[in-house]
Structure formats: structure tokens, C-alpha cells
Amino acid sequence: MESVFAGRPGVTDVPVRRLGPGDVRDCLLLAIDRQWLPEEAKWRLLFEVGEVYGIDDPAGGLAGTTVLTRYGSGLAAISMVLVASRHGRMGLGRRLMLHALQQAGDATVFLTATQYGRGLYEKLGFETVGTVATHIGHLVPEPEDYKLDGVRPAHEGDLEAVLALDARASGAPRTRLITRLFTFAEQTRVVERGGAMVGFGAAWRRVDHVVAGPVVGESTAVAQALIAELVTGAHGQVRLDIDTRHAELTAWAVARGLTMAFDTALMVHGGPLPGDLDHLFTPVSLALG
Structure with a gap:
């Protein structure tokens, strides 16, 4: 019987890597695949101020991304958790999140989540502390x-x-x-x-x-x-x-x-959030x- 993963060979074995500005085009294509706007200026800003991580698709392009943005040593944001539609339900989002959390170390980490991502983030220890409309x-x-x-x-x-x-x-x-x-x-x-x-x-x-x-x-x-x-x-x-x-x-x-x-949920890992x-x-x- 043909595997349900036919046409997607080896993606679960591809390591997470740090992306660079040369990967912006593939980030935009991934965003389009998930029906997000192809915001080149925003992605380039994220590459400048944050750390962009991704998993390569053996067939070409990117299978997934996430961004970790550090604010000093004690606070960080995670964003742009994107997994290509053709690689859904393979655990790539969880792998990317775990990698970002590992990179963040002891910092308090926050993110904003839609209803579709909250379940994963809660399983990883994030707690909802507010709502952004x-x-x-x-x-x-x-x-x-x-x-x-x-x-x-x-x-x-x-x-x-x-x-x-x-x-x-x-x-x-x-x-x-x-x-x-x-x-x-x-x-x-x-x-x-x-x-x-x-x-x-x-x-x-x-x-x-x-x-x-x-x-x-x-x-x-x-x-x-x-x-x-x-x-x-x-x-x-x-x-x-x-x-x-x-x-x-x-x-x-x-x-x-x-x-x-x-609206989206404001979620925190290792909180509470600092500041006023x-x-x-x-x-x-x-x-x-």
C-alpha cells in the first residue's frame, strides 16, 4: 500500500536550521501557501531584529518556519509559526516551537495565538494572560x-x-x-x-x-x-x-x-510578563x- 506520506519523503528527518535573508522568497511562498499576505518588508524586519528558523522541504522550499525575537536576556517573542499545508499533522509545528523555546533558554516567552494554535501552545506550557482585539x-x-x-x-x-x-x-x-x-x-x-x-x-x-x-x-x-x-x-x-x-x-x-x-490570545511561557x-x-x- 502506498504510504500516506508519499511525495513528502524525509521531511520529518530534516533538522531545524537558522535561516538567512536569502530565504525570504521561500518564507513568502510559505506564507502564500497558508493564505497569509506575502509581506516582504515585515519578513525582512524580522530577519534584522530576530532569529528566523526553518525546516527545509526535501522537494524544495520550506516546510515550516518560526521566529524568535529576543529583548535582552529575560524576554523573547515567538512568531510566524508556519507549516506548509502539504506537511500538516506531521509534528513540524511542535518541533519548531520546541527549538525556539530551547534557544530562548530561561527567558519569559510570549506569543499571540489564534484558536487554531492555542491547543499546541497550551501543551507546551503556555498560559493565556490576555486578549488582543x-x-x-x-x-x-x-x-x-x-x-x-x-x-x-x-x-x-x-x-x-x-x-x-x-x-x-x-x-x-x-x-x-x-x-x-x-x-x-x-x-x-x-x-x-x-x-x-x-x-x-x-x-x-x-x-x-x-x-x-x-x-x-x-x-x-x-x-x-x-x-x-x-x-x-x-x-x-x-x-x-x-x-x-x-x-x-x-x-x-x-x-x-x-x-x-x-482577536488573538496573548500567551506566556515562564511568565509573568514584565513591564507596565x-x-x-x-x-x-x-x-x-
């Missing part, structure tokens, strides 16, 4: 959203203060990621009060919309002002990934024209936190 639409700020004093475009001289603000909110140094955002993002804004930095935000473009994230601030009012400034003049739809703990910001986003598209998450209003992305 993704809102998408044409965001139209009101005049009062622009009245907060101290909002201005960010410049290179702000980087040290922005890094400190982000580290307090996220609980770890995200130096490489935040530094790269100053050139990766289409827009960056800061809020100053009394000579101190009290807010920072960036907006960057995906294939199909503009993401406002991260948005870090001392209050919801600061977050709203930053988002309004970041999306002014943006072409197309806007996306906000909002932790459901931020009910006031969620209500504001809906009142300004956004609609919840889906009440001041982290939106992540850079679901993949990076």
Missing part, C-alpha cells in the same frame, strides 16, 4: 484629538528617551527593534511634557493597511493623540491591535470608524509585541 477600518479623528500639547514628529535625538520609555512599558530593552523603527516606519511621533518624554508612537505600512504601533504613553489621552497624528494623511485602512484591558481606547477607535476584525502593560497601548505587531 484587532480593529481595522478608515480611522477619522475628531478635532479634539489634536488638542494635546507636546505632540511632535520624532527625530534622532529622541532615541535615548524613547528607548527608556519603551523599556519601562515592555519590561525589557528592545533597542534593536525600536532603533530600526525610526527608519522602518512611515511616521513617528513623541509627546513631551515638562521636558520629559511621556509618549511615543510609530505607523508602518503592511501590504493592505497602515499599522499604528507601537503606541506607548502615560495615559489613554496620550495614546489617542499619538494615533490621530500618526494616521493623518495615511492612505487606506488603519489597523490597531488593542489589548482588551484598554477599554477606553477601544471605544475611541470604534467611535472613529474602526471595526473589530478578529497599562502604558503599552498597541504593539509593534502581533509578531513582535
Whole structure:
């Protein structure tokens, strides 16, 4: 009798390897296979700030990927756990996750999970600690959203203060990621009060919309002002990934024209999460936190 794995020889024996920028094309093809958008800019950012791992398909291309992004020695994110549809139910996702967790060592690891991945992550020891609701639409700020004093475009001289603000909110140094955002993002804004930095935000473009994230601030009012400034003049739809703990910001986003598209579970391994998450209003992305 012909094996059910005919046409897929040897993939379960292929070791996980560290991928490089030359593998971006195969990462995009894998994303398309799983009906994800082929986001080349996002993948290249992940290669710059994280560690991309994969399993080669003996027939060509990639059978699976995952990304580990470290923030100092104590915190890390896992993302982009993708397995080719032709290699489903062969344990590749579990192998990739175990490899990433091994690389993370003693760090607290977090990820965001759809309903399809939660079962695997729970078996690996992840616990759900929150929910992130993704809102998408044409965001139209009101005049009062622009009245907060101290909002201005960010410049290179702000980087040290922005890094400190982000580290307090996220609980770890995200130096490489935040530094790269100053050139990766289409827009960056800061809020100053009394000579101190009290807010920072960036907006960057995906294939199909503009993401406002991260948005870090001392209050919801600061977050709203930053988002309004970041999306002014943006072409197309806007996306906000909002932790459901931020009910006031969620209500504001809906009142300004956004609609919840889906939600994901925020899950942690070796937690709890560090930092002051009440001041982290939106992540850079679901993949990076």
C-alpha cells in the first residue's frame, strides 16, 4: 500500500536550521501557501531584529518556519509559526516551537495565538494572560484629538528617551527593534511634557493597511493623540491591535470608524510578563509585541 506520506519523503528527518535573508522568497511562498499576505518588508524586519528558523522541504522550499525575537536576556517573542499545508499533522509545528523555546533558554516567552494554535501552545506550557482585539477600518479623528500639547514628529535625538520609555512599558530593552523603527516606519511621533518624554508612537505600512504601533504613553489621552497624528494623511485602512484591558481606547477607535476584525490570545511561557502593560497601548505587531 502506498504510504500516506508519499511525495513528502524525509521531511520529518530534516533538522531545524537558522535561516538567512536569502530565504525570504521561500518564507513568502510559505506564507502564500497558508493564505497569509506575502509581506516582504515585515519578513525582512524580522530577519534584522530576530532569529528566523526553518525546516527545509526535501522537494524544495520550506516546510515550516518560526521566529524568535529576543529583548535582552529575560524576554523573547515567538512568531510566524508556519507549516506548509502539504506537511500538516506531521509534528513540524511542535518541533519548531520546541527549538525556539530551547534557544530562548530561561527567558519569559510570549506569543499571540489564534484558536487554531492555542491547543499546541497550551501543551507546551503556555498560559493565556490576555486578549488582543484587532480593529481595522478608515480611522477619522475628531478635532479634539489634536488638542494635546507636546505632540511632535520624532527625530534622532529622541532615541535615548524613547528607548527608556519603551523599556519601562515592555519590561525589557528592545533597542534593536525600536532603533530600526525610526527608519522602518512611515511616521513617528513623541509627546513631551515638562521636558520629559511621556509618549511615543510609530505607523508602518503592511501590504493592505497602515499599522499604528507601537503606541506607548502615560495615559489613554496620550495614546489617542499619538494615533490621530500618526494616521493623518495615511492612505487606506488603519489597523490597531488593542489589548482588551484598554477599554477606553477601544471605544475611541470604534467611535472613529474602526471595526473589530478578529482577536488573538496573548500567551506566556515562564511568565509573568514584565513591564507596565497599562502604558503599552498597541504593539509593534502581533509578531513582535
